[in-house]
Amino acid sequence: MDGDNLHHASDRQRTAFAPEALARMLSVSTATLARGRGIALDVSVLTGTPPRLVGDAETAGALCNALAASAIASSGPGRLDIRLSALPAGDERVTLRAELTGRFDTQGESGFGQELAGRLLAALGSRMTVEQEADGLRRAVLDMPAALPSRATDAERLMNWARARGGRxxxxxxxxxxxxxxxxxxxxxxxxxxxxxGGAEAVEAVSQAPVPPEAVLMDVAMPDMDGLTATATIRRLGDERARIPIIAVTANALPEDRVRCLAAGMNDYLTKPVRRAELLGALERWLAPQPA
Known part of the structure; x- marks a missing residue:
């Protein structure tokens, strides 16, 4: 499939998404599987990758998960690295690339290539190559179609979105x-x-209010009940309130802090001092559109 067909085949279901959010989702969704096989999985976004892309985000997430799961299932204990990036592909089109490096098997009935091939064939517009590196590592490259946002600045676009949507x-x-x-x-x-x-007051606001908020911006380090405990408590409410988007806004900026927040049930993670564009970008990722 040539480059033009690669992009035209996936012009369906185009939504805005953030590569950083995709990386966080991928890291959390595969953490248990990786730990079970003694694998250290590192997922990151390469410097210079646009903060937002437009494309079939659902398919991109599913394919990246398939890529990681297949590599983990066909690897022994060790390390696997996944790097997300975006390559120019003409006009405002780009190729979203997930590049996985490690010592994974590509042979056998349940081998890496065999397992992933069917999923890729069903996902029109994407392609994968696997190469043997000189140092014994293998490199799998998954290319998926995407595009850059409109020419309006991201900050302007996000403000327009927020004003049109509103919400509590x-x-x-x-x-x-x-x-x-x-x-x-x-x-x-x-x-x-x-x-x-504080966290206790946040839990009360979500659980007891006649109309709960549509999303929560949650600090982590708080004295009465921290943000992780408050989030876990909200997730156990047992009704639609348990699914309210919760976004960490915290001064804790280490990678393990991010993992702890997402593992506690938070949807996203922002570090202080936070800018309005970052806040609005996170809200856009997780707030459903207002009904017409």
Whole structure:
């Protein structure tokens, strides 16, 4: 399949998505499988990759998961690395590339290539190559069609989206200053914002309010009940409130902090000091469109 066909075949179901969010999802969804086989899986986005792309995000996520799961299933204990990037492909089109490197098997009935081939054939517009490296490692390259956002700046586009959508949000932070800053950024973008000064108050706001917030911006380190505990408590509510998007907004910026937040049930992860475009980008990823 040539480059033009590669992109035209996947012009369906085009939505905006963030490669960073895709990497986080991939890391969390494969963590248990990797640990079970003694594999250290590192997923990252290469420097210079656009912060947002447009494409069939659902298929891209499914294919990246298939790539990682197949490599893990055909590897012994060791390390696997996945790097996401975007390559120019003419006009505003790009190729979203997932490049996996490690010591995985490509032979046998359940081997890497055999297992993944059927999934790729069913996903029109994508392709994969596997190469043997000189140092004994193998490199699998999965190319998927995508495009850059419109020529309007991302900040302008996000503001337009926020003003058109609106909605009710809950900002949780034990610092009054941080609450005011984040709430102010979101209010100026057109959202209705409520605040909570700790995890316990956040749980009450979600579980007891007649109409719960549509999303929660959650600090992590708080004295009464931390954000991880509050998130886990909300996820155990047992109704639609348990599925409210929760986005970490935290000063804890280490990779293991990110993993802990996502493992606790948070949907996304932002580090302080946070900018309005980052807040709006995360909300756009997780808030369903307003009904017409």
């Amino acid at each position: 949000l809950l900002v949780v932070d034990d610092s009054a200053t941080n609450r005011l800053v984040v709430a102010g950024l979101l209010a100026k973008a057109g959202f209705s914002v409520e605040t909570a000064n």
